[in-house]
Amino acid sequence: MEAVRGISDQELIETPDLSHLDAADYDKVYEPREDSFLFLDALEKDLNLIRLFKPSICLEVGSGSGVICTALARFLGSSSYVIATDLNPFACQTTHQTAEANNSFVSCIQMDLDSMLRMNNTIDLLLFNPPYVVTTSKELRQPREDGSFLHLAWAGGVKGREVTDRLLSHVGQLLSHRSLFYLVVIKENDPEEICNVMACQGFKGEIIASRKVRNELLSVMRFKRGW
Numbered sequence: 001m002e003a004v005r006g007i008s009d010q011e012l013i014e015t016p017d018l019s020h021l022d023a024a025d026y027d028k029v030y031e032p033r034e035d036s037f038l039f040l041d042a043l044e045k046d047l048n049l050i051r052l053f054k055p056s057i058c059l060e061v062g063s064g065s066g067v068i069c070t071a072l073a074r075f076l077g078s079s080s081y082v083i084a085t086d087l088n089p090f091a092c093q094t095t096h097q098t099a100e101a102n103n104s105f106v107s108c109i110q111m112d113l114d115s116m117l118r119m120n121n122t123i124d125l126l127l128f129n130p131p132y133v134v135t136t137s138k139e140l141r142q143p144r145e146d147g148s149f150l151h152l153a154w155a156g157g158v159k160g161r162e163v164t165d166r167l168l169s170h171v172g173q174l175l176s177h178r179s180l181f182y183l184v185v186i187k188e189n190d191p192e193e194i195c196n197v198m199a200c201q202g203f204k205g206e207i208i209a210s211r212k213v214r215n216e217l218l219s220v221m222r223f224k225r226g227w
């Protein structure tokens with residue numbers, strides 16, 4: 001798994017051990033792939049910033065296998081509380097297993113985005129690798145006959161932005177006055193427009209990592225407020 005991550009000579013964020021998961025788990029939960037690894041690489045570039053910032057409460061929305069929030073929880077140790085959410089109940093279970101298998105603690109709760117959290121202006125660091133693929137709105141909302149939640153991992157609706165936009169609409173209320181927010185996007189999501197939406201809530205955004213994967217230009221955006 002390390003082999004697909006970028007090579008860096010600076011401080012590393014360790015890819016969590018996922019050997020407790022097998023193919024049957026990945027029939028139910030998003031298997032980490034290029035977007036997840038680009039996300040880890042982007043966080044790795046920012047480790048010094050994150051270390052100096054010392055976030056008290058971190059939230060990952062859509063944690064899937066738990067690979068990202070576990071890496072963060074391991075890096076931050078017990079000085080930070082890491083919460084995660086996912087709409088997919090198997091993802092919540094898997095996130096707990098991944099954290100435990102890596103001697104870390106993440107509290108993962110099943111919900112839509114952050115809808116059950118009442119944490120106004122308390123999240124210091126937010127992470128989201130959303131379902132960003134352009135699909136019809138119908139495809140996004142249609143429940144699968146087999147009860148699978150997997151399509152929720154990638155189907156993003158119009159512009160691939162329907163799920164992301166619902167979070168962006170109130171992210172300014174969720175995040176602390178001094179905060180960081182990392183978001184995975186593709187070109188079709190219109191990163192420039194996202195920057196403008198975020199600017200209205202006082203965030204300065206920029207792309208901190210990009211990679212072309214097959215036909216997709218994947219990027220990680222970082223937003224800062226109060227710096």
Ligand SMILES: C[S@@+](CC[C@H](N)C(=O)[O-])C[C@H]1O[C@@H](n2cnc3c(N)ncnc32)[C@H](O)[C@@H]1O
Nearest residue numbers: 032036062063064086087088112113129152153
């Ligand atoms: C692209 S996957 C990313 C998984 C993991 N964070 C990673 O990087 O490997 C998106 C995740 O978001 C979850 N998700 C989709 N829509 C959601 C929603 N409305 N609320 C919470 N989680 C959602 C999916 O179930 C999936 O686990």
